[in-house]
Amino acid sequence: xxxxxxxxxxxxxxxxxxxxxxxxxxxxxxxxxxxxxxxxxxxxxxxxxxxxxxxxxxxxxxxxxxxxxxxxxxxxxxxxxxxxxxxxxxxxxxxxxxxxxxxxxxxxxxxxxxxxxxxxxxxxxxxxxxxxxxxxxxxxxxxxxx
Numbered sequence: 001x002x003x004x005x006x007x008x009x010x011x012x013x014x015x016x017x018x019x020x021x022x023x024x025x026x027x028x029x030x031x032x033x034x035x036x037x038x039x040x041x042x043x044x045x046x047x048x049x050x051x052x053x054x055x056x057x058x059x060x061x062x063x064x065x066x067x068x069x070x071x072x073x074x075x076x077x078x079x080x081x082x083x084x085x086x087x088x089x090x091x092x093x094x095x096x097x098x099x100x101x102x103x104x105x106x107x108x109x110x111x112x113x114x115x116x117x118x119x120x121x122x123x124x125x126x127x128x129x130x131x132x133x134x135x136x137x138x139x140x141x142x143x144x145x146x
Contacts, residue, residue: 004137011131018124021077025115028076028101036062036100036112039070041091047081055079056087056113062100064107076101076111 037060044057056074063069074080074091081087094112103109 001138001141004134004141006134007130008134008138011127011129011134014123014127015131018127021115022121022124025076028103028111029114031101032104033099033101034062034064035097036060036110038094038096038098041094043084043087043091044072044081047079050081052083053081054084054087055081056091058091058094058098058112060098060100060112062102062110064102067107069102069108069110071100071108071110073111075113075115077115078111080115 038058039061040057040059042057044055047053047055057072058074059070059072061068061070082090090113098112100110100112101114
């Protein structure tokens with residue numbers, strides 16, 4: 001019974017996170033763009049809780065309505081990364097000038113690379129399977145006791 005509840009809660013949590021990320025990507029994908037200048041490239045800090053994943057590092061400047069901004073968010077979803085080699089290849093491949101996507105209401109909020117939704121759809125599918133498995137285990141466990 002405990003395993004069923006934990007599986008159900010893990011599935012619910014994964015569904016919540018997946019839906020939140022997917023919603024964020026959809027909301028920010030059509031932001032306006034402006035040309036920016038990359039002033040620093042490299043591999044950033046390790047991903048939180050990971051010993052093999054790293055964040056990409058690209059510091060860039062851009063101007064919106066005559067005001068200059070500086071940012072370092074590469075992916076639309078901030079804490080997205082990969083292997084050190086993949087992140088180096090990503091930032092080294094960014095063009096200069098680089099198209100900077102920015103929030104028209106808050107131009108300090110910006111990003112360079114759109115996350116692929118396929119990864120999140122796969123994660124959502126896994127979360128749904130986990131949630132259903134937990135619900136079925138809970139149903140079976142409670143029916144056996146009756």
